[in-house]
Amino acid sequence: MTLIRSVAKYGALAVGAALVLLPLVWMVTASISPEASIVRYPPSLIPGGFTTEHYAEVWRRIPFARQLLNTVIFAGGVTAVSLVLDSLAAYALARLDFPGKNAVFALILLLLMIPPQVTLVPLFQLLSDLGWINTYQGLIVPRATNAFGIFFLRQFFMTIPLSLGEAARIDGASEFGIYRRIILPLSGPALLTLGLFHFMYNWNDLLWPLVFTTDTDMQTLPAGLALFMGQHVIEYGLLMAGAVLTLLPMVSAFLLVQRRFVEGIATTGLR
Amino acid sequence: MSLKAETAEPRPARLRGTLTARTRRTITAYAFLAPTLVVAAVFMVWPMIRSLIDSFYEKSIGPGEFTGLSNYTQLLKDEAFLGALRNTVFYAIVATPLSVGFALGFALLLNGRVRGRGFFRSALFIPAVLSLGVVAIAWSFLLDPDIGLVTYWLRSIGVPAGNGVRDPSLAMWYVIGVGVWKNTGFYMVMYLAGLQTIPRTFYEAAVIDGAGPWQRFRRVTWPLLSNTTAFVFIIAAIAALQVFDQVFVMTRGGPHFATESLVYLVYRKGFQDFEFGYASAIAWVLVIVVFALSLAQNVFFSRRAVRY
Numbered sequence: 308m309t310l311i312r313s314v315a316k317y318g319a320l321a322v323g324a325a326l327v328l329l330p331l332v333w334m335v336t337a338s339i340s341p342e343a344s345i346v347r348y349p350p351s352l353i354p355g356g357f358t359t360e361h362y363a364e365v366w367r368r369i370p371f372a373r374q375l376l377n378t379v380i381f382a383g384g385v386t387a388v389s390l391v392l393d394s395l396a397a398y399a400l401a402r403l404d405f406p407g408k409n410a411v412f413a414l415i416l417l418l419l420m421i422p423p424q425v426t427l428v429p430l431f432q433l434l435s436d437l438g439w440i441n442t443y444q445g446l447i448v449p450r451a452t453n454a455f456g457i458f459f460l461r462q463f464f465m466t467i468p469l470s471l472g473e474a475a476r477i478d479g480a481s482e483f484g485i486y487r488r489i490i491l492p493l494s495g496p497a498l499l500t501l502g503l504f505h506f507m508y509n510w511n512d513l514l515w516p517l518v519f520t521t522d523t524d525m526q527t528l529p530a531g532l533a534l535f536m537g538q539h540v541i542e543y544g545l546l547m548a549g550a551v552l553t554l555l556p557m558v559s560a561f562l563l564v565q566r567r568f569v570e571g572i573a574t575t576g577l578r
Numbered sequence: 579m580s581l582k583a584e585t586a587e588p589r590p591a592r593l594r595g596t597l598t599a600r601t602r603r604t605i606t607a608y609a610f611l612a613p614t615l616v617v618a619a620v621f622m623v624w625p626m627i628r629s630l631i632d633s634f635y636e637k638s639i640g641p642g643e644f645t646g647l648s649n650y651t652q653l654l655k656d657e658a659f660l661g662a663l664r665n666t667v668f669y670a671i672v673a674t675p676l677s678v679g680f681a682l683g684f685a686l687l688l689n690g691r692v693r694g695r696g697f698f699r700s701a702l703f704i705p706a707v708l709s710l711g712v713v714a715i716a717w718s719f720l721l722d723p724d725i726g727l728v729t730y731w732l733r734s735i736g737v738p739a740g741n742g743v744r745d746p747s748l749a750m751w752y753v754i755g756v757g758v759w760k761n762t763g764f765y766m767v768m769y770l771a772g773l774q775t776i777p778r779t780f781y782e783a784a785v786i787d788g789a790g791p792w793q794r795f796r797r798v799t800w801p802l803l804s805n806t807t808a809f810v811f812i813i814a815a816i817a818a819l820q821v822f823d824q825v826f827v828m829t830r831g832g833p834h835f836a837t838e839s840l841v842y843l844v845y846r847k848g849f850q851d852f853e854f855g856y857a858s859a860i861a862w863v864l865v866i867v868v869f870a871l872s873l874a875q876n877v878f879f880s881r882r883a884v885r886y
Contacts, residue, residue, distance in 0.1 A: 513711035
């Protein structure tokens with residue numbers, strides 16, 4: 308009875324893990340296989356040969372290097388700016404008392420509940436009017452603040468004892484000084500977790516760069532690869548090499564700081 | 579007395595004198611909030627209002643014409659919209675319980691003593707950190723009717739794989755499968771966190787009372803997880819209603835619009851046909867559906883929330 312149960316248990320886990328890892332394994336296989344062996348019949352997970360040509364070729368096509376740079380600037384830019392704005396707003400909401408505080412907080416919660424796709428059409432018109440389509444500022448600035456980030460940091464800032472701020476205030480510190488020298492240094496782990504989430508979300512995003520960039524040289528990798536696929540369906544090896552390189556930073560980050568990802572989700576449950 | 583001293587000195591003194599401490603604190607607080615409020619007003623709140631206004635206009639590039647509720651009445655007769663609404667609701671109704679159910683199952687399996695726990699947890703979770711748009715490229719090859727590995731495997735075990743992602747009656751199921759692939763691990767981690775909050779002593783007491791594994795699940799685990807379940811269900815359903823990435827990559831809404839979702843239709847109407855007014859009306863239907871759903875689920879689950 309216990310034997311049957313443990314066979315069933317490990318069987319279910321093994322099947323689940325295998326199905327989840329299948330597309331990732333296949334991606335790597337296809338990216339190192341000669342094109343002819345990818346399209347052979349019957350198909351197989353085992354590479355039918357070995358080549359590095361797809362990895363060499365991908366930099367010359369797509370424009371992969373340029374789109375990689377775009378992805379780094381977009382995801383890194385949103386992360387950096389949003390951490391500053393989120394933490395400033397969260398500081399006011401968590402540690403200052405002022406009229407209109409509840410209204411501002413209610414607005415943040417409302418923005419949290421709105422499906423973001425609703426603003427795409429008017430944002431496209433607004434960015435067009437500003438001449439910001441196909442620009443980094445067009446990709447980054449509308450995401451310079453984030454309701455989830457403010458909410459997340461507010462919760463964290465509220466756990467820091469108020470007495471820490473009071474002591475500094477008596478010593479003549481300004482509010483900005485307290486934010487900069489006391490609260491931020493104590494919030495390292497929370498800022499790191501949030502930064503990781505911001506970076507991951509924007510690195511992976513498809514719809515946003517798809518809408519706000521029309522020029523191949525301004526696209527990020529997910530949008531660039533998806534559109535390249537639409538035009539050159541048959542170049543499997545090349546596309547899979549590009550896909551592997553695009554996913555690699557996230558896989559490495561995940562393996563390095565896995566606990567932060569998992570705890571971040573477990574404690575906040577958002578995104 | 580020099581001019582410089584006159585203008586520089588008394589003014590700050592007067593400011594300090596007239597402003598109360600409370601006013602100064604308010605100014606400080608809004609200085610902290612100002613960048614966020616400006617960005618939110620210009621790039622979030624205003625576009626939302628403009629989207630609502632636009633939804634009452636017949637509008638493309640250029641000013642457009644006020645047509646009242648015409649966009650909305652047109653929606654009710656538009657086969658493209660009704661199809662997208664049906665597809666989206668179907669996707670949400672199937673994908674939500676599937677991904678939440680698998681998530682709960684795997685969380686229960688991984689909660690006890692399991693060899694390789696860390697490996698299984700990471701393996702199952704990893705899709706949550708990966709770009710769905712990028713992995714969907716691999717899935718569309720795996721599900722290709724001619725050279726796809728998964729379609730080949732399905733056929734060899736006797737499951738009709740049809741014409742793969744190009745099969746009108748099956749494409750939606752593949753889109754659902756990829757959505758479940760992406761989200762199960764994420765919800766599993768939330769369930770694992772929920773399971774951690776149940777005290778061991780409850781299970782010990784249940785064993786003493788002679789409860790078997792099923793009864794321990796039914797009487798202890800499931801009711802004590804109801805808050806987690808409510809939360810996971812809401813975010814899973816809301817995420818499902820916004821399905822786009824794998825649709826864009828795998829099917830472009832086809833074949834014959836069989837997988838076109840609401841967000842995909844907003845994208846197509848807005849950025850391929852440039853019907854800004856009509857696309858805005860569709861987007862507002864999505865807002866209303868998402869709101870209604872989160873409200874309904876909140877009411878339903880809050881009535882049944884369990885505390886011990």
